Amino acid sequence: MSATYEDRELPRPEQQDDIAPRLALKGPAASGGLLDGAWWPRSRDLARELPGLVEALDPLWGRITRVAVNPAHWDAVPRHVPGRGHVVKVGWFTEELDPHKVLLLSYSVGRWDLLVVPPGTGAAAAERLMAAASDPDAAPLTASALMAAEESRHGAGAPGADTETTPVRDASAPVRVGSTPVPEEDAVALAVPVIAPGPPAPLVAGT
Template sequence: MTATTEHTPTTGERASSRPARLSLAPDDAGPGLLDGAWWPYSHDLARELPAMIDVLDRRWGRITRIAVNPTLWPVIPRKVPVAGHVVHVGWFAAEQDPHKLLLLSYTAGRWDLLVIPPGTGEAAAARLMAAATEPRGHLTATALMANEEALSATEADRGGEAEWESEGGTVPSRPGNPARLPGSAQGM
């Protein structure tokens, strides 16, 4: 069972903040590679982090540090003010999965979240959020993203086939002659 949390910003937060889109594994899920998923609205880390951290502070204890891979984030702030405290942000290019966010709390531990890119469609994001909260999940964040990209490509191919067939499909062939598309070269 997953828990999706929507957070409504307090008056002290930026007016442009929106509810955090999070899906977190249940506390009793057991160890897995990911503890949940986060689907930010933009690539602006300074704008996106406060709402998410506010939710996680209440659930897991005060988040003090975050590490990201710069692949998804054009600007990485060193510090982000969040509800009365400051969160330090670091980055690792080669050492960290580009689709993962690492959260640390001095008092409570460490958590890893799948970062779903902001432009992802709702259906794909829902599938990714569910996969990231699988109890004892064994796929990395990048593996989950690759699976979703493959699924999306397959669905797009099926959509193209359905459209092709609804428009008449292939040109019927006479027995003994291979089907040819109009305008195709012969003898090949």
């Protein structure tokens, strides 16, 4: 898959789908490691997925101002996406950045690295990956190493073999945390609460 780099018109916040992002983050006591948690988007459309991620993380990590991805697994990379009251710049790196990771920079605090669980991943595999990426006591593995380990242990059902894109919204079961039913594939992500992260990792060039 090769992503295009596009400059869409920024949608107004009310145009975004009101769907809670599926996140698992390390707790405040965690330090070290190569990842700060995991994100399980519902599609490969960054312009649609990133605003919700940014909105969820802003209160925890300070204002997110920049996001960087490897375009290998995204349909398109927008130049910027809307935050709540601000604009977030989006960039991409084909060699410097792990294709299974998203990097976020905060205006006043630092940077964080999240494993990106592929959208079409089954619930069991997603649970294992999100738990591994957010475990403060786990071995310090890269995002790609975690994906490879999952595929090695669980074979064809692992996310590395997945080629489908999960629909962004299931119209028959809309998601609103705490107010309406949650689709089965979201249950595992919501069972892992969003936890305020620990101190940010230092910004290191070339990662």
